[in-house]
Amino acid sequence: ETGVTQSPTHLIKTRGQQVTLRCSSQSGHNTVSWYQQALGQGPQFIFQYYREEENGRGNFPPRFSGLQFPNYSSELNVNALELDDSALYLCASSLVVSSTAGYEQYFGPGTRLTVT
Amino acid sequence: AQKVTQAQTEISVVEKEDVTLDCVYETRDTTYYLFWYKQPPSGELVFLIRRNSFDEQNEISGRYSWNFQKSTSSFNFTITASQVVDSAVYFCALSGLYNAGNMLTFGGGTRLMVKP
Numbered sequence: 001e002t003g004v005t006q007s008p009t010h011l012i013k014t015r016g017q018q019v020t021l022r023c024s025s026q027s028g029h030n031t032v033s034w035y036q037q038a039l040g041q042g043p044q045f046i047f048q049y050y051r052e053e054e055n056g057r058g059n060f061p062p063r064f065s066g067l068q069f070p071n072y073s074s075e076l077n078v079n080a081l082e083l084d085d086s087a088l089y090l091c092a093s094s095l096v097v098s099s100t101a102g103y104e105q106y107f108g109p110g111t112r113l114t115v116t
Numbered sequence: 117a118q119k120v121t122q123a124q125t126e127i128s129v130v131e132k133e134d135v136t137l138d139c140v141y142e143t144r145d146t147t148y149y150l151f152w153y154k155q156p157p158s159g160e161l162v163f164l165i166r167r168n169s170f171d172e173q174n175e176i177s178g179r180y181s182w183n184f185q186k187s188t189s190s191f192n193f194t195i196t197a198s199q200v201v202d203s204a205v206y207f208c209a210l211s212g213l214y215n216a217g218n219m220l221t222f223g224g225g226t227r228l229m230v231k232p
Contacts, residue, residue, distance in 0.1 A: 033218065042120075042207055042222030043161070056219055088159055096218060102149035102168060102211050103218050107161035 004093050004108035012114045013081050021076045021111045023091030031055070031096040032074040033105060034066060037088040049074055050096055078113075086115045118143045120210050122223035129198050130231050137193040137226045139208030145169075150184065150191045151209040151220065161207070167191065198230045 005024045013019050025032050031050045035043035045058035049068035063079040072093070078085055089112075092105035119142040129135045141150065152164040165175065167184050175182045179199075183192045195202055205227045209220040 031218065033220075035220075042209075042224050043220070045219040045221070048218055058219065090159075090161060092161075094218065102166070104151075104163055104166055105218070105220060106163060107153075109158060109160040112159075 004091055004106055006089075006091050006108040006111050008111060009109070010112045010114075012116065015081055015083060015115055017081050018077065018079045019081060019113060021078075021089050021091075021113070023074045023076070023093075023108060025072045025074070025091075025093030026106050029093035029095045029106070030072055031094045031103075032068055032072065033092045033094070034074070034076045035090040035092065035107075036060075036085075037090055037110070038084075039087070043090055046076070081115045083115050086113060088112050118145075118148075118210050118212060118221045120208050120221055120223035122206075122208055122226050124226045125224070126227045126229070128229045128231065131200060132197050133230075134194060134196050135198050135228065135230075137195075137206050137208075137228065139191045139193065139223060141189050141191065141208070141210045143210060143212055145212035147212075149211045151211070152182065152191075152193050153207045153209060153222075155205040155207060155225070157204070164193075195228075198228075200230050200232055203228060203230045 033048040034046040037043040047057040052068045067075045088110045090110045092107045094103040094105045121140045148169045153161040179196045181194045205225045207225045208223045
Protein backbone atom coordinates (compact mmCIF):
# COMPACT_ATOMS: atom_id res chain seq x y z
CA GLU A 1 0.00 0.00 0.00
CA THR A 2 1.46 3.36 -1.06
CA GLY A 3 1.32 6.18 1.48
CA VAL A 4 0.68 9.85 0.87
CA THR A 5 3.41 11.52 -1.14
CA GLN A 6 4.08 15.21 -1.70
CA SER A 7 6.28 17.20 -4.01
CA PRO A 8 8.47 19.11 -3.91
CA THR A 9 10.07 18.59 -0.51
CA HIS A 10 11.36 22.14 -0.23
CA LEU A 11 10.66 25.28 -2.18
CA ILE A 12 11.91 28.86 -2.05
CA LYS A 13 9.84 31.59 -3.67
CA THR A 14 9.84 35.37 -3.75
CA ARG A 15 7.01 37.51 -2.42
CA GLY A 16 4.37 38.07 -5.10
CA GLN A 17 5.11 34.85 -6.98
CA GLN A 18 2.79 31.89 -7.41
CA VAL A 19 3.41 28.32 -6.28
CA THR A 20 1.90 24.90 -6.93
CA LEU A 21 2.28 22.02 -4.49
CA ARG A 22 1.35 18.46 -5.33
CA CYS A 23 -0.04 15.52 -3.39
CA SER A 24 -0.77 11.89 -4.24
CA SER A 25 -3.27 10.29 -1.92
CA GLN A 26 -2.88 6.92 -0.27
CA SER A 27 -4.06 4.00 -2.37
CA GLY A 28 -7.83 3.53 -2.02
CA HIS A 29 -8.48 6.98 -0.57
CA ASN A 30 -10.88 9.39 -2.29
CA THR A 31 -10.42 12.62 -0.31
CA VAL A 32 -7.53 15.01 0.10
CA SER A 33 -7.19 17.75 2.72
CA TRP A 34 -4.55 20.47 2.90
CA TYR A 35 -3.14 22.00 6.07
CA GLN A 36 -0.71 24.84 6.72
CA GLN A 37 1.66 24.47 9.66
CA ALA A 38 3.61 27.54 10.68
CA LEU A 39 6.79 26.99 12.68
CA GLY A 40 6.04 25.95 16.26
CA GLN A 41 2.28 25.74 15.74
CA GLY A 42 -0.34 23.13 15.06
CA PRO A 43 -1.61 22.56 11.51
CA GLN A 44 -4.41 24.82 10.25
CA PHE A 45 -7.04 23.44 7.86
CA ILE A 46 -7.00 25.08 4.42
CA PHE A 47 -9.55 23.02 2.47
CA GLN A 48 -10.60 19.53 1.43
CA TYR A 49 -11.36 18.04 -1.97
CA TYR A 50 -13.84 15.23 -2.45
CA ARG A 51 -14.98 13.97 -5.84
CA GLU A 52 -12.96 16.71 -7.49
CA GLU A 53 -14.83 19.51 -5.72
CA GLU A 54 -13.95 21.67 -2.72
CA ASN A 55 -15.78 20.19 0.24
CA GLY A 56 -15.06 22.60 3.08
CA ARG A 57 -12.67 25.47 3.62
CA GLY A 58 -10.87 26.98 6.57
CA ASN A 59 -10.11 30.62 7.20
CA PHE A 60 -7.83 31.17 4.19
CA PRO A 61 -8.18 33.82 1.46
CA PRO A 62 -9.18 32.99 -2.14
CA ARG A 63 -5.57 33.21 -3.31
CA PHE A 64 -5.30 29.71 -1.83
CA SER A 65 -6.95 27.39 -4.33
CA GLY A 66 -6.80 23.76 -5.26
CA LEU A 67 -7.69 20.97 -7.61
CA GLN A 68 -8.39 17.29 -7.30
CA PHE A 69 -7.88 15.00 -10.28
CA PRO A 70 -9.79 11.84 -11.27
CA ASN A 71 -7.03 9.71 -9.75
CA TYR A 72 -7.62 11.57 -6.44
CA SER A 73 -4.27 13.35 -6.52
CA SER A 74 -4.41 17.05 -5.70
CA GLU A 75 -2.72 20.40 -6.14
CA LEU A 76 -2.57 23.40 -3.85
CA ASN A 77 -2.00 26.73 -5.59
CA VAL A 78 -1.07 29.91 -3.80
CA ASN A 79 -1.04 33.20 -5.69
CA ALA A 80 0.59 36.50 -4.71
CA LEU A 81 2.79 34.90 -2.08
CA GLU A 82 3.31 36.76 1.15
CA LEU A 83 6.07 36.33 3.72
CA ASP A 84 3.55 34.83 6.18
CA ASP A 85 2.87 32.01 3.73
CA SER A 86 6.20 30.50 4.75
CA ALA A 87 5.22 27.22 6.39
CA LEU A 88 5.07 23.45 6.10
CA TYR A 89 2.18 22.46 3.86
CA LEU A 90 0.72 19.09 4.70
CA CYS A 91 -1.54 16.96 2.60
CA ALA A 92 -3.75 14.31 4.17
CA SER A 93 -5.87 11.66 2.51
CA SER A 94 -8.82 9.67 3.78
CA LEU A 95 -11.55 7.37 2.58
CA VAL A 96 -14.86 9.17 3.03
CA VAL A 97 -18.10 7.29 2.49
CA SER A 98 -20.65 9.78 3.84
CA SER A 99 -21.00 13.46 4.63
CA THR A 100 -20.14 13.03 8.29
CA ALA A 101 -16.72 13.77 9.71
CA GLY A 102 -14.33 11.93 11.96
CA TYR A 103 -12.52 9.93 9.31
CA GLU A 104 -8.90 9.06 9.95
CA GLN A 105 -6.62 11.24 7.91
CA TYR A 106 -3.18 10.05 6.85
CA PHE A 107 -0.58 12.71 6.26
CA GLY A 108 2.26 13.07 3.82
CA PRO A 109 5.75 14.35 4.69
CA GLY A 110 4.89 17.91 3.70
CA THR A 111 6.37 20.62 1.51
CA ARG A 112 8.36 23.30 3.27
CA LEU A 113 7.75 26.63 1.54
CA THR A 114 9.96 29.60 2.23
CA VAL A 115 8.91 33.01 0.91
CA THR A 116 11.60 35.69 0.80
CA ALA B 117 -16.40 27.09 17.48
CA GLN B 118 -13.99 24.35 18.37
CA LYS B 119 -10.78 24.64 20.31
CA VAL B 120 -8.05 22.28 21.47
CA THR B 121 -5.60 23.28 24.18
CA GLN B 122 -2.35 21.52 24.96
CA ALA B 123 -1.02 23.49 27.89
CA GLN B 124 2.34 21.71 28.03
CA THR B 125 4.52 23.16 25.28
CA GLU B 126 7.60 21.10 26.18
CA ILE B 127 8.23 18.11 28.42
CA SER B 128 11.60 16.56 29.12
CA VAL B 129 11.94 13.13 30.74
CA VAL B 130 14.62 10.54 31.19
CA GLU B 131 14.24 7.23 29.39
CA LYS B 132 11.97 4.70 31.13
CA GLU B 133 9.98 7.38 32.90
CA ASP B 134 6.21 7.51 32.36
CA VAL B 135 4.87 10.73 30.85
CA THR B 136 1.35 12.10 30.35
CA LEU B 137 0.46 14.63 27.67
CA ASP B 138 -2.61 16.68 28.43
CA CYS B 139 -5.35 17.70 25.98
CA VAL B 140 -8.43 19.77 26.75
CA TYR B 141 -11.03 20.51 24.11
CA GLU B 142 -14.06 22.71 23.55
CA THR B 143 -16.95 21.95 21.19
CA ARG B 144 -20.67 22.50 20.96
CA ASP B 145 -21.15 19.30 18.99
CA THR B 146 -22.69 16.38 20.84
CA THR B 147 -20.97 13.93 18.51
CA TYR B 148 -17.32 14.49 17.82
CA TYR B 149 -14.04 12.68 17.32
CA LEU B 150 -10.72 13.09 19.06
CA PHE B 151 -7.33 12.21 17.64
CA TRP B 152 -3.69 12.07 18.61
CA TYR B 153 -0.90 12.46 16.06
CA LYS B 154 2.87 12.19 16.45
CA GLN B 155 5.19 14.45 14.44
CA PRO B 156 8.81 13.30 14.43
CA PRO B 157 11.58 15.60 13.16
CA SER B 158 10.93 14.36 9.60
CA GLY B 159 7.69 16.38 9.67
CA GLU B 160 5.13 13.73 8.75
CA LEU B 161 2.15 13.50 11.07
CA VAL B 162 1.66 9.90 12.20
CA PHE B 163 -1.84 8.84 13.20
CA LEU B 164 -1.99 7.25 16.67
CA ILE B 165 -5.63 7.00 17.72
CA ARG B 166 -9.20 8.13 17.05
CA ARG B 167 -11.99 8.06 19.63
CA ASN B 168 -15.61 9.09 19.22
CA SER B 169 -17.48 11.03 21.88
CA PHE B 170 -19.69 8.10 22.84
CA ASP B 171 -16.84 5.78 23.69
CA GLU B 172 -15.25 6.77 26.98
CA GLN B 173 -13.43 3.53 27.54
CA ASN B 174 -9.74 3.97 28.10
CA GLU B 175 -7.54 2.39 25.48
CA ILE B 176 -4.14 0.78 25.72
CA SER B 177 -1.85 -0.04 22.83
CA GLY B 178 1.49 -1.35 23.94
CA ARG B 179 3.24 1.41 25.89
CA TYR B 180 0.59 3.95 24.86
CA SER B 181 -2.65 4.58 26.70
CA TRP B 182 -5.39 7.16 26.39
CA ASN B 183 -7.76 8.51 29.04
CA PHE B 184 -10.92 10.13 27.68
CA GLN B 185 -13.03 12.00 30.24
CA LYS B 186 -16.06 13.73 28.81
CA SER B 187 -16.90 15.35 32.16
CA THR B 188 -13.68 17.36 32.05
CA SER B 189 -13.41 17.57 28.24
CA SER B 190 -10.02 15.94 28.35
CA PHE B 191 -8.29 13.30 26.25
CA ASN B 192 -4.91 12.65 27.81
CA PHE B 193 -2.14 10.47 26.41
CA THR B 194 0.29 8.48 28.53
CA ILE B 195 3.50 6.85 27.39
CA THR B 196 4.75 4.21 29.79
CA ALA B 197 8.47 3.47 30.06
CA SER B 198 9.39 6.19 27.56
CA GLN B 199 12.10 5.60 24.97
CA VAL B 200 14.34 7.97 23.04
CA VAL B 201 12.38 7.13 19.87
CA ASP B 202 9.30 8.66 21.49
CA SER B 203 10.91 12.10 21.15
CA ALA B 204 8.61 14.11 18.88
CA VAL B 205 5.89 16.72 18.88
CA TYR B 206 2.51 15.29 19.77
CA PHE B 207 -0.75 16.87 18.61
CA CYS B 208 -4.25 16.40 19.88
CA ALA B 209 -7.02 17.16 17.37
CA LEU B 210 -10.81 17.39 17.24
CA SER B 211 -13.39 16.92 14.49
CA GLY B 212 -17.10 17.57 14.83
CA LEU B 213 -19.59 15.17 13.29
CA TYR B 214 -20.59 17.60 10.58
CA ASN B 215 -17.36 19.54 10.22
CA ALA B 216 -17.15 20.89 6.73
CA GLY B 217 -14.50 19.00 4.89
CA ASN B 218 -13.80 16.64 7.75
CA MET B 219 -11.73 19.46 9.22
CA LEU B 220 -9.37 18.68 12.07
CA THR B 221 -8.80 21.37 14.70
CA PHE B 222 -5.36 20.87 16.20
CA GLY B 223 -3.88 21.96 19.49
CA GLY B 224 -0.56 23.75 19.59
CA GLY B 225 1.34 20.54 20.26
CA THR B 226 3.58 19.26 23.05
CA ARG B 227 7.26 18.67 22.33
CA LEU B 228 8.43 15.58 24.19
CA MET B 229 12.15 15.08 24.69
CA VAL B 230 13.25 11.73 26.06
CA LYS B 231 16.85 11.70 27.21
CA PRO B 232 18.91 8.53 27.47
